[in-house]
Amino acid sequence: MKKVSFAEFGGPDVLQLLDAEEPHAGPGQVRIAVRAAGVNAVDWRLREGQRLGPHPIQLPAGVGLDAAGVVDRIGSGVEGVEIGDPVFGEGFSTYAEFAVLSAWAAMPAGLTFEEAAGYPSVVETALRIIGAVGAQSGQTLLVSGAAGGVGSAVLQIARERGITVIGTAGAANQDYLRSLGALATTYGEGWVERVRRLGPVDAALDLAGSGVIRELIELTGDPQRVVSIADLDAPKLGVRFSGVAGSVPDALAEAATLISQGKLRIPVEKSYSLSEAAAAHIDSQAGHSRGRRVIVI
Structure with a gap:
């Protein structure tokens, strides 16, 4: 099978499209014939060699x-799924023709494979960080870098929970944020005052890692009311960095419910082939996206 891999840490040029052995589903796992794979910031952060978990990754990876x-394959102990079922979920080495998933759910009706691949990690992350920052119904949540995949999920889930959201994004994405129910403003010079004019802020999320942690603390008045998923230096200022996944099966189940109810929709901004994985990473790392980027097999 074809698989994207890298044998050394570095820039997008270390990615290689290789022939590899097909993976096998172990206990509690399923193997899928991949139709599409989501492109996440964690993908290129790991490729660069950033240590995001308790253990470093092993090369080649x-x-x-x-x-x-x-x-197309079901591991021992797995129930409730059959060969031929369309699913979406999380696993490892998903930029490939076949991949093993450790968490999955049935694909909601009406989604294409391309669309479905964009949901798992971003919805899990959105649910986790909304919980971590403690935003409640009736409060206002500021989301810095709100137009990407995680931001798109946060805005819609927060709206469903009765939380008012102020989102920052580039000028081209202001109408997009408003379409998801957010109060929108641009980042850049004077953004703190523009946020203040929209109302007081109870909690804040940093999704872009653009060096705004001090300003988010200023706006909320408390570093414990700020959570980052993008700035590894945030803890130096007393802000939590959230990088460890919670319950992925629970997140997938909630995502499927929200999608089926028409309360969650994340658009695919751009699709790439396996041979264009490096380009997908370059675009993801540049930011300014609206929704998701996916690899289509």
């Missing part, structure tokens, strides 16, 4: 966590 496809 595959790329990708999210995928949607058709089940």
Whole structure:
């Protein structure tokens, strides 16, 4: 099978499209014929060699966590899924023709594989950080870098929970943020005052890692009311960095419910082939996206 891999840490040029052995589903896992794989910031952060978990990754390594496809192998102990079922979920080395998933759910009706691949990690992250920052119904949550995949999920989930959201993004994405129910403003010079004019802020999320932690603390009045998923130096200012996933199966189940109810929709901004994985990483790292980027097999 074809698989994207890297044998050394570095820039996008270390990614290689290779012939590899097909993976096998172990206990509690399923294997899928991948139809699409989500592109996440964690993909290129790991490729660069950033240590985001308790253990460093071993080289050579595959790329990708999210995928949607058709089940073609089922590991021991797995129930409730059959060969041929369309699913979306999380696993490892998903930039490939076949991948093993450790968490999955049935694809909601009406989604394409391309769309479904964009949900797993971003919805899990959105649910986790909304909980971590403690935003409640009736409060106002500021989201810095709100137009990407995680931001798109946060805005819609927060709206469903009765939380008012102020989102910052580039000028081209202001109408997009408003379409998701947010009060929108641009980042850049004077952004703190523009946020203040929109109202007081109870909690804040840093999704872009653009060096705004001090300003978010200023706006909330408390570093414990700020959570970052993008600035590894945030803890130096007393702000929590959230990088460890919670319950992925629970997140997938909630995502499926919200999608089926028409309360969550994350658009695909751009699709790439396996051979264009490096370009997908370059675009992801540049930011300014609206929704998701995916690899289509």
